[in-house]
Amino acid sequence: MIRQTGDYPSPSGRWVLKVRKAEKALRPYWIENVETQTSFKSDRTLSDAMRWGLLWEGDTRLWCYSGDIGTCVWTLDDKDVWTQHWGPYDQKFYQSMPTEVFDYLPPNKKQKLIAKGWTPAAINEK
Numbered sequence: 001m002i003r004q005t006g007d008y009p010s011p012s013g014r015w016v017l018k019v020r021k022a023e024k025a026l027r028p029y030w031i032e033n034v035e036t037q038t039s040f041k042s043d044r045t046l047s048d049a050m051r052w053g054l055l056w057e058g059d060t061r062l063w064c065y066s067g068d069i070g071t072c073v074w075t076l077d078d079k080d081v082w083t084q085h086w087g088p089y090d091q092k093f094y095q096s097m098p099t100e101v102f103d104y105l106p107p108n109k110k111q112k113l114i115a116k117g118w119t120p121a122a123i124n125e126k
Contacts, residue, residue: 001053001054001055001065001100001101001104002017002019002053002054002055003052003053003054004019005019005020005021005027006018006019008054008056009034010056010058010059010062011056011058011059012059013034014033014034014035014059015031015032015033015034015059015076016031016032016034017029017030017031017032017054017056017062018030018031018032019046019054022045025047025048025049026045026046026047026048027045027046027047027048027052028041028042028045028046029041029042029045029046029054029064030042031062031074031082033080038080040074040081040082040084042064042084043084044066044069044072045069046064046066046069047066047068047069049068050066050067050068050069051065051066051067051106052064052065052066052067053065053101053104055098055100055101057073057098059076060075060076061073061074061075061076062074062082063097063098063101065101065104065105067106070086070087071086071089071097071101071105072084072085072086072087073085073093073096073097090118091116091117091118094113094118094119094120095118095119095120095121096120096121097120098120099120102119102120
């Protein structure tokens with residue numbers, strides 16, 4: 001999980017996640033195309049006052065968890081456009097989540113999801 005400011009390339013190096021320090025403890029972040037410098041900025045800002053983390057899932061998905069703004073996943077379409085998705089927070093959403101992101105959720109949240117059977121497919125297969 002990415003937990004600090006900096007530049008974090010996608011697995012192929014085609015995209016870069018940029019996390020910056022802004023006023024006070026705010027951390028804006030965006031995805032940028034390395035070749036064209038086209039940027040896709042989050043509509044919400046991370047805060048150091050809360051726990052947060054980001055994770056590349058291949059080159060077409062980026063997961064974000066934040067204790068105050070929630071969990072989202074960014075997806076890349078075939079026209080090289082990134083879209084940020086805030087839910088729906090249903091079984092499909094949590095089962096598609098990488099295990100690393102699920103493990104980063106607060107213990108009480110994980111317990112509730114496990115009780116519902118809403119865990120990542122990788123965990124269900126174990």
